Amino acid sequence: MDPAIKSRGDIELKASPLLRSLTTSGWMLVAPFLALVVFLYLGPIANILWLSVTEPDPGLGNYAMLVENETMGRILSTTLRICLITTILSVLFGYSIAYAMVHASEGNRRRMMALLLVSFWISILVRTFSWLMLLGNRGLVNTTLQDIGVIAQPIVFMRNELGVLIGMVHYMIPYAVLPLLVSMQTLDTRVMAASRNLGASGGQTFRRIYLPLTKPGIVAAALLVFILSLGFYVTPAILGGGKVLMIAEYISVQLLITLKWGTAAMLGALMLFGVLAMLWIMSRFMSLGRVFGGAAS
Amino acid sequence: MKAGVFAVLNRWWAWLLLLFLVLPALIAIPVSLTPKRFLSMPKGEYSLRHFEKLFTSADWMSSFGQSAVIATATSLLATILGTLCAIGLWRITSRWSEVVRAFLLLPLIIPQIISAMAFYRLWIPLGLLDSYPGLILAHTILAAPMVLITVSASLANFDPRLEQASRNLGASRWTTMKRVILPSIRPGVYAGALFAFILSWDEIVVTLFISKFTVYTLPRRMWNGIRENTDPTVAAAAVVLIAVTLVAFAVSAILSRRRALSEEHA
Numbered sequence: 001m002d003p004a005i006k007s008r009g010d011i012e013l014k015a016s017p018l019l020r021s022l023t024t025s026g027w028m029l030v031a032p033f034l035a036l037v038v039f040l041y042l043g044p045i046a047n048i049l050w051l052s053v054t055e056p057d058p059g060l061g062n063y064a065m066l067v068e069n070e071t072m073g074r075i076l077s078t079t080l081r082i083c084l085i086t087t088i089l090s091v092l093f094g095y096s097i098a099y100a101m102v103h104a105s106e107g108n109r110r111r112m113m114a115l116l117l118v119s120f121w122i123s124i125l126v127r128t129f130s131w132l133m134l135l136g137n138r139g140l141v142n143t144t145l146q147d148i149g150v151i152a153q154p155i156v157f158m159r160n161e162l163g164v165l166i167g168m169v170h171y172m173i174p175y176a177v178l179p180l181l182v183s184m185q186t187l188d189t190r191v192m193a194a195s196r197n198l199g200a201s202g203g204q205t206f207r208r209i210y211l212p213l214t215k216p217g218i219v220a221a222a223l224l225v226f227i228l229s230l231g232f233y234v235t236p237a238i239l240g241g242g243k244v245l246m247i248a249e250y251i252s253v254q255l256l257i258t259l260k261w262g263t264a265a266m267l268g269a270l271m272l273f274g275v276l277a278m279l280w281i282m283s284r285f286m287s288l289g290r291v292f293g294g295a296a297s
Numbered sequence: 298m299k300a301g302v303f304a305v306l307n308r309w310w311a312w313l314l315l316l317f318l319v320l321p322a323l324i325a326i327p328v329s330l331t332p333k334r335f336l337s338m339p340k341g342e343y344s345l346r347h348f349e350k351l352f353t354s355a356d357w358m359s360s361f362g363q364s365a366v367i368a369t370a371t372s373l374l375a376t377i378l379g380t381l382c383a384i385g386l387w388r389i390t391s392r393w394s395e396v397v398r399a400f401l402l403l404p405l406i407i408p409q410i411i412s413a414m415a416f417y418r419l420w421i422p423l424g425l426l427d428s429y430p431g432l433i434l435a436h437t438i439l440a441a442p443m444v445l446i447t448v449s450a451s452l453a454n455f456d457p458r459l460e461q462a463s464r465n466l467g468a469s470r471w472t473t474m475k476r477v478i479l480p481s482i483r484p485g486v487y488a489g490a491l492f493a494f495i496l497s498w499d500e501i502v503v504t505l506f507i508s509k510f511t512v513y514t515l516p517r518r519m520w521n522g523i524r525e526n527t528d529p530t531v532a533a534a535a536v537v538l539i540a541v542t543l544v545a546f547a548v549s550a551i552l553s554r555r556r557a558l559s560e561e562h563a
Contacts, residue, residue, distance in 0.1 A: 029385030030397065033378040033441055037401055041438050044415035045407075093314050100311030103304060112315055114550070119318035121542050123499045125519045126535045130321045132523065133328050133336065133532075140324060140338060173318060202301040231408020233502045238523055248410040248502075255414065256506070268411050275408060 045272070052269040055262035062266035079246045082161060082236070083229040086168045090225045091218060093169070094176025098217075101177075102184045120174040128238045131167050132158070135239070159241035167235035175228060176221040183217025216285040223282040227275050247271060322539060329532035336529050347533040357518060357534065364498055364515035367429065371436040371497035376490040378437065379444025384478060386445075387452045398445070405442045409502040412439060417506040427509040435507060436497040443496060444489030451485025451556065484556035491549055498541075 052062055065072050101112045134140050135157035142154040157163045191213070195205040233248040240246070247267055254264035331337050332344035351357050382401065386394045404412060416435045417426075425431030455478070463473040479486070501516040508517060515534070522531035 025391075026385035026388030029381040030389070031385075033382040033401065033445075034397065036378070036434075036438055036441075037404065040419060040434065041404060041412070041415060044419040045411065047418055048411075048414055096307055097311045097314055100308045104308070112311070114546075115315040115319050117549075118543070118546055119315075119322075121495065121546055122319075122322050123516070123519075123535075123538050123542065125499070125501060125516055125523065126325060126538050126542075127322055129519070129523050129531060129535050130324045132526065133324045134321055143338075170318065170321070173314065202303065206303075227406065227408070231410045233410050234520075248408065251410055251414065252505070255417065264414065268414050271408055272411055275406065279406065 048265045049269050049272070051261055052265035055265065062262045065263065065266070066270075075245050075247060075250050078161075078244065079230065082164060082168065082244070082246060083226055085165055086172055086229045087222050087226045089165075089169045090172040090176040091180075091222050093173050094180055094221055095214075095218070097173070098177050098180035098184055101181060116174050116177060124171065124234050127171065128167060128235050131163070131170070131235075131239060135163055135166065158239060159243040161240075161244050163239040163241075164236050164244050164246075167239045168229060168232060171232075171235060172225045172229060176225050179220040179224060180214065180217045183214050183220070187213055219285045220282055223278045227278050230271055230274060322535075325532050325535035325539065329529060329536045331529055331532075333529070335527055336532065347529045348536075351530050351533040351537070354530065356513075357530065360513055360515045360518040363512060367432050367436065367512075367514060368494045368497040370429075370433045371440055372490050372494035374433065374437040375440035375493040376444050376486060379441040379489055379493070380448050380482075380486050382441070383445050383448035383452060384474075384482075387449065387455075398449075401445060402442045404439050413503040413506040416503055420507050426507055427511045429512060431507055432504065432512055432514070435503050436500055437493075439500070439503065440493035440496045443492040444486070447489035447492065448482055448485040451482035455481050481559075484552055484559060488549060488552050488556070491545060491552070495542075495545060 053060060055062075066076070067073070097112070097116070101109050104112060132139075136142070137154040137156070137158070139157075141157070142151075145151045146154065157166065187210075192205055192209055195209050196202070200208070231248050232246070233252070236244055236246045237249045237252075240249075247270075251264045251267050254260045254267070327338055328336060329347055330343040330345070331339040332342045332346065333339075386398050412435075416431075420426045420431050420435075423431075425434065459477055459481070460473055463477040464470075468476065499516060500514075501520055504514055504517055505520065508514065515538075519531060519534055519538075522528055522534070
């Protein structure tokens with residue numbers, strides 16, 4: 001036997017049983033990343049939660065702003081409205097894509113997946129830039145429509161909620177497709193065949209069998225998109241052009257310009273609790289590992 | 298079963314939606330070829346001047362270089378930490394391992410703006426603001442969960458008895474890791490490394506908060522260019538980024554095919 005191996009074995013034997021079980025069980029391998037996350041990530045997040053009730057004065061003053069301050073109320077309602085519409089449209093479109101993919105031939109499915117993943121991978125900045133070029137008053141969409149005489153005046157897409165919605169739905173659709181795909185692929189197709197054999201029409205089978213069976217996927221997709229939309233920063237900031245203020249951008253203004261840590265922390269805490277609550281609901285419908293595993297592969 | 302009218306219509310609609318996802322990004326190509334000095338669609342005349350400007354601009358080139366350094370370092374660190382962590386969690390049979398796993402995936406799902414706030418808050422007292430270590434560390438924490446996911450997926454298909462066999466035949470822990478475990482999860486490790494690289498290469502929200510002058514990554518420069526909305530060099534940079542994405546995508550497609558093959562053999 002290699003002497004190095006032997007001596008390493010000796011050291012293991014001499015160590016205390018607790019230490020030995022710790023070093024051999026795998027926790028040693030988890031420890032480095034776990035420590036990083038705890039100290040450099042969750043630590044400061046806890047600090048932010050603390051700030052939300054202590055800065056500038058101890059108490060719930062920051063949270064009281066939610067009801068007292070009109071701007072804050074408007075930002076919250078804008079954010080929720082945009083996130084809700086984004087979620088509904090993304091899941092609707094995502095359902096259509098996932099359905100077509102599951103029922104497509106092998107080759108077409110691969111081609112559709114490639115398009116989906118390419119769009120998933122293109123930098124958010126590149127995509128936002130493209131929308132800027134397409135949707136501006138002298139952008140490609142407006143000039144084309146004017147050239148062929150459909151409209152006389154350019155449609156205002158930018159610096160309003162319409163532009164933000166287009167950009168956000170475009171970004172979120174792939175995130176909606178992936179959990180839906182997981183849920184549709186694991187369906188037992190014999191159930192649908194049985195329904196047809198028993199005399200139900202295609203529409204009935206879809207409405208009464210397929211749709212309810214894919215409900216976990218729909219819920220997971222909707223929550224995932226909603227969570228991601230809630231904290232979305234890039235697209236609203238650029239396509240909204242300062243006119244459509246959502247929570248994420250407001251937080252950055254509070255931190256970097258007006259330096260109000262308390263307000264920013266309160267909004268951050270609110271967002272965090274919202275996200276964690278939704279994750280909890282989501283975990284009851286679908287294994288989170290599967291949703292994220294699907295998103296990564 | 299015969300495809301109904303709705304299924305056929307839906308198929309066309311789905312293809313349209315997929316084109317809607319991919320095609321808009323391509324507008325950067327004609328815009329980058331405009332001969333004008335401002336952002337515009339070229340009319341009949343094309344010029345490569347903005348690409349020339351991009352590749353000769355010290356600012357843009359330094360941003361490309363900085364992003365490459367940060368993304369490479371992030372990818373390396375995140376891959377090491379994430380892979381070790383995945384192997385560790387896979388070995389642990391305690392019920393805590395799933396709790397810890399969910400806990401460690403949090404950086405992926407917590408909104409970026411909150412992550413940005415957290416890093417900003419801590420990096421001030423640690424003196425890490427606007428520094429390479431600061432950005433690399435922050436990106437590593439965000440990217441390692443990706444590696445954890447891809448490596449865990451590979452490990453799910455790895456037979457734990459192979460590890461025992463290797464140990465029983467006298468191989469040390471390290472030899473077993475190097476010669477038995479790592480080779481069988483290699484596709485997952487590579488995929489994780491690639492995802493980590495892309496995450497860092499593209500990251501803007503956290504970067505906006507924790508970098509200022511010294512470190513000026515590519516997304517940061519793009520962000521500024523987009524906000525100013527005048528200089529077509531941004532369009533040229535966007536085209537380069539799309540090209541990089543397509544190459545990375547091709548690499549990942551090859552990796553995932555290899556992964557599928559190795560799983561078939563397992």
